[in-house]
Amino acid sequence: MTTMPTATLTDTLLDFEDVAMTFPDGTVALSGVDLTVKRGEFVTVVGPSGCGKSTLLRIASGLETASHGTAQVNTDRIGYVFQDATLLPWRDVRSNVELLAELNKIPKAERAAKAEEAIQLVGLSGFEKHLPKALSGGMRMRTSLARSLTLEPEIFLFDEPFGALDEITRERLNDELLRLFHEKQFAGLFITHSVSEAVYLSTKVIVMSGRPGHIVDEFEVPFDMPRDPEIRFTAEFGDLVGKVSHALREGHA
Numbered sequence: 657m658t659t660m661p662t663a664t665l666t667d668t669l670l671d672f673e674d675v676a677m678t679f680p681d682g683t684v685a686l687s688g689v690d691l692t693v694k695r696g697e698f699v700t701v702v703g704p705s706g707c708g709k710s711t712l713l714r715i716a717s718g719l720e721t722a723s724h725g726t727a728q729v730n731t732d733r734i735g736y737v738f739q740d741a742t743l744l745p746w747r748d749v750r751s752n753v754e755l756l757a758e759l760n761k762i763p764k765a766e767r768a769a770k771a772e773e774a775i776q777l778v779g780l781s782g783f784e785k786h787l788p789k790a791l792s793g794g795m796r797m798r799t800s801l802a803r804s805l806t807l808e809p810e811i812f813l814f815d816e817p818f819g820a821l822d823e824i825t826r827e828r829l830n831d832e833l834l835r836l837f838h839e840k841q842f843a844g845l846f847i848t849h850s851v852s853e854a855v856y857l858s859t860k861v862i863v864m865s866g867r868p869g870h871i872v873d874e875f876e877v878p879f880d881m882p883r884d885p886e887i888r889f890t891a892e893f894g895d896l897v898g899k900v901s902h903a904l905r906e907g908h909a
């Protein structure tokens with residue numbers, strides 16, 4: 657019924673119990689979803705189009721309220737990266753990255769230092785004065801990521817952030833995201849349509865059914881972090897991608 661950001665010290669950062677979502681027009685988007693994301697976990701959700709993945713993330717972020725069950729987020733340090741980088745076109749990279757820190761009333765010198773560190777972390781040093789229109793799609797996503805990093809999130813919510821990027825850029829950003837996950841120790845809840853992206857990035861992959869979305873399968877990903885990019889070409893990786901794809905097809909049937 658509620659999304660409750662609270663600042664308690666717990667290992668479970670996100671806790672969904674029996675979450676369901678029926679929109680006012682009667683559309684049942686989710687039913688009976690139990691999901692936890694703990695510190696150190698990077699959980700990816702795959703599922704057919706329209707099964708309620710974005711709704712799940714919107715409930716986690718507090719943008720929507722579940723119509724049934726409890727959706728609890730045990731931190732107020734939440735980062736968001738959506739498919740659209742949502743940059744302000746009149747602000748350059750530096751001042752877009754500073755935006756959230758500014759809205760959170762972090763003093764000027766401190767937010768400048770945080771922005772500089774975040775820009776460096778996402779590999780955008782040298783582009784601070786560029787406007788969004790002068791950036792590639794991948795650079796816009798890096799800017800969006802840097803903007804959230806300034807708030808040092810304990811949990812990061814990603815709604816298909818790399819879906820619109822070409823394959824090479826996407827792979828590069830996957831590697832950078834894994835490096836950030838390892839360095840910054842945030843937990844992640846990531847939505848994607850790409851099974852191989854899900855397996856590559858995650859410690860756990862959740863498979864959802866068609867609408868109303870519910871969890872039909874869960875796979876622990878056994879590969880070590882930091883993850884070697886070459887893992888993508890191994891038989892073990894291919895095998896797990898095959899299993900997740902199979903569960904996705906079964907859940908969709």
Ligand SMILES: Nc1ncnc2c1ncn2[C@@H]1O[C@H](COP(=O)(O)OP(=O)(O)OP(=O)(O)O)[C@@H](O)[C@H]1O
Pocket residue numbers: 679680681683684685703704705706707708709710711712867
């Ligand atoms: N505000 C709303 N009012 C009514 N129905 C909605 C609303 N938002 C989403 N829906 C419906 O809820 C269902 C789930 O939508 P959602 O965007 O969560 O799916 P998704 O799994 O993220 O889809 P995709 O993979 O295509 O992005 C869809 O049928 C959608 O049309």
